[in-house]
Amino acid sequence: MKVYTFRDFNKNEVDLAFTKNYFSEEPGHVWVVSRHVNEWLLTNHTRRGLEFPGGKIEIGESAKEAAVREVWEETGGVIRDISEIGQYRVQGKAETITKSLFYADIKRIEKKEDYLETKGPVLVKCLPENIKNNPLYSFIMKDDVLIHALHVTEKFRE
Numbered sequence: 001m002k003v004y005t006f007r008d009f010n011k012n013e014v015d016l017a018f019t020k021n022y023f024s025e026e027p028g029h030v031w032v033v034s035r036h037v038n039e040w041l042l043t044n045h046t047r048r049g050l051e052f053p054g055g056k057i058e059i060g061e062s063a064k065e066a067a068v069r070e071v072w073e074e075t076g077g078v079i080r081d082i083s084e085i086g087q088y089r090v091q092g093k094a095e096t097i098t099k100s101l102f103y104a105d106i107k108r109i110e111k112k113e114d115y116l117e118t119k120g121p122v123l124v125k126c127l128p129e130n131i132k133n134n135p136l137y138s139f140i141m142k143d144d145v146l147i148h149a150l151h152v153t154e155k156f157r158e
Contacts, residue, residue, distance in 0.1 A: 051138035
């Protein structure tokens with residue numbers, strides 16, 4: 001299995017593999033590349049900007065359960081189908097974070113009163129080609145995890 005290694009937007013070293021639990025049986029976070037009909041389902045994080053939903057795995061929760069919960073909490077998205085497509089590890093200055101990476105097909109989006117730390121769902125037909133320089137998008141969307149994940153998820157979108 002190929003492991004991609006690169007620097008993220010914040011200059012941290014990132015290792016990415018498209019194998020379930022490649023770096024850890026117990027990752028601490030999830031990130032969910034989400035699609036509703038023919039559009040990408042993003043959330044507008046209050047501090048970071050536009051990004052795919054994701055977050056921390058709670059105690060007693062599996063990575064898949066966390067992914068489903070995070071999509072619901074941040075967007076109101078109800079998942080039709082979800083697949084774990086890989087895992088990545090970010091070696092920051094203070095700590096190392098491991099995230100399981102998922103692809104989700106969204107059945108519907110329900111209106112919610114509260115989207116927690118986000119401003120709710122944002123649907124976009126296309127992600128901008130200049131996303132790395134676009135101030136509307138979160139730093140999470142500006143490294144090679146996104147590029148490789150979009151390539152891997154093409155098979156789900158055919």
